[in-house]
Amino acid sequence: MVEHLGPSESAVSETNLRQTRELRLADFVIASSVWETIESDDQQLYTDIEINKTETEQLAELYELIQAKYWFMQPEYLNMFPHQQWDIEVGNHVTPIYNYSSRVHIDPLNARRIAHSVARFSASFPDMHEPLNAITVVDHLPETVFGNSTDFPMHAETQVYAGMIALSPLAFKDEDYRPDLPVLALEAVMIHEQAHFLLDRTLEVEWEAAGFTWEYDKTDNYELYLPSESNECVTEYGRVGGVYEDIAESVTAYLSHQGKLNITKQNIIAMRDSMLRLPEFDVSKANEIKLPQLPRELHYYLDHNRVDTRD
Numbered sequence: 260m261v262e263h264l265g266p267s268e269s270a271v272s273e274t275n276l277r278q279t280r281e282l283r284l285a286d287f288v289i290a291s292s293v294w295e296t297i298e299s300d301d302q303q304l305y306t307d308i309e310i311n312k313t314e315t316e317q318l319a320e321l322y323e324l325i326q327a328k329y330w331f332m333q334p335e336y337l338n339m340f341p342h343q344q345w346d347i348e349v350g351n352h353v354t355p356i357y358n359y360s361s362r363v364h365i366d367p368l369n370a371r372r373i374a375h376s377v378a379r380f381s382a383s384f385p386d387m388h389e390p391l392n393a394i395t396v397v398d399h400l401p402e403t404v405f406g407n408s409t410d411f412p413m414h415a416e417t418q419v420y421a422g423m424i425a426l427s428p429l430a431f432k433d434e435d436y437r438p439d440l441p442v443l444a445l446e447a448v449m450i451h452e453q454a455h456f457l458l459d460r461t462l463e464v465e466w467e468a469a470g471f472t473w474e475y476d477k478t479d480n481y482e483l484y485l486p487s488e489s490n491e492c493v494t495e496y497g498r499v500g501g502v503y504e505d506i507a508e509s510v511t512a513y514l515s516h517q518g519k520l521n522i523t524k525q526n527i528i529a530m531r532d533s534m535l536r537l538p539e540f541d542v543s544k545a546n547e548i549k550l551p552q553l554p555r556e557l558h559y560y561l562d563h564n565r566v567d568t569r570d
């Protein structure tokens with residue numbers, strides 16, 4: 260059946276057609292690389308918004324999605340080049356570590372510690388939703404997001420969509436992770452960040468069902484939380500950080516056999532533990548630094564739409 264265009268529609272059809280074509284191209288690009296990582300509720304929202312946007316706005320939005328998915332397209336990384344690359348191999352999966360920090364030198368021991376933490380985590384929780392695509396070491400992370408870098412220092416940042424963990428130089432200090440979680444910083448930080456990858460979303464439901472809840476702490480200027488009365492947290496960081504930080508801290512305590520973890524939390528995590536044998540792992544220093552590349556279709560799209568990638 261052929262649909263006829265009415266007179267009012269054909270009057271604007273030239274611009275409309277062009278915009279529709281561009282929109283479809285944008286949709287195609289998103290569908291092929293970014294779309295599947297967005298929750299279905301957000302997809303609906305995104306579709307609703309996008310129809311009302313201009314081409315320029317759509318491109319800007321697309322670019323934002325690209326940066327969320329491909330960490331090396333973010334302004335902090337675009338004009339930087341790492342001075343070291345280590346490849347860690349766990350099972351059959353290779354993850355590069357890119358060192359951008361002027362304050363850190365990754366030695367073989369540190370590389371092995373990182374690889375061991377990835378192996379340790381995957382022996383217990385092998386079914387990660389997102390693969391660990393890269394680990395970076397950077398100087399640009401804030402010292403804290405809780406207003407107090409002595410009590411709540413920021414060791415790292417996880418970007419779940421990108422499958423990336425960014426470590427700050429603090430993670431490489433030869434000291435305990437926290438006073439209330441005396442595990443070597445680098446190992447603990449890596450476990451904590453991987454827990455954000457896999458376990459935040461799944462354990463959140465169980466945490467809440469067991470009555471482990473938080474409210475905003477309105478007495479503080481920063482976005483700190485107050486746990487409910489029976490909600491015993493293994494560290495002060497988990498206590499003020501809310502559900503996701505507490506899950507990550509609890510998993511870190513669990514895997515490092517810190518006995519002071521609340522028994523209910525301990526049991527919830529144990530239910531998820533696959534308890535596999537530690538997979539074989541190895542590390543090697545790359546002779547030549549090789550950064551990841553954008554998929555070819557994205558390159559083509561950006562080139563043809565002249566998106567300025569230099570921010």
Ligand SMILES: [Zn+2]
Pocket residue numbers: 451452455503504507
């Ligand atoms: Zn965290």
